[in-house]
Amino acid sequence: MILIDPPAWPAWNRVWSHLVSDESYEELHAFAKAAGIPARGFDRDHYDVPSDRYDDLIAAGAVPVSSRELVERLIAAGLRHRKRPSAG
Structure with a gap:
């Protein structure tokens, strides 16, 4: 299933959502x-999408969920990839 969290992540003078699949990267890339x-x-493990695409992506089939649920579903599916700490 394709999931999207609410636009809440500011960067580059925009606000962003995360788009993920809780099934496979193939499903995510195809969507x-x-x-x-x-x-x-x-x-x-996700696509960053600007807030102006949020409604369009839901109309296309993405299921809106909280940011917390999105991460929990990624972890449960074994698809979560965290940033590696930088060597310091």
Whole structure:
């Protein structure tokens, strides 16, 4: 299932949501491609999408969930990829 959290992440003068799949990266990439989301928006385990795309992505089939539920579902599916700590 494709999931999206509410736009709440500010960056680059915009507010962003995360788009994920709780089934596979293949499902996520196929959905993103069909929705016209550029590949450069993919970051480890999700796509960053601007708030102006939120309603369109829900209309296309993404299921709105809280940010907490989105992360919990990624972890449960074994698809969560955290940033590696930088060597310091």
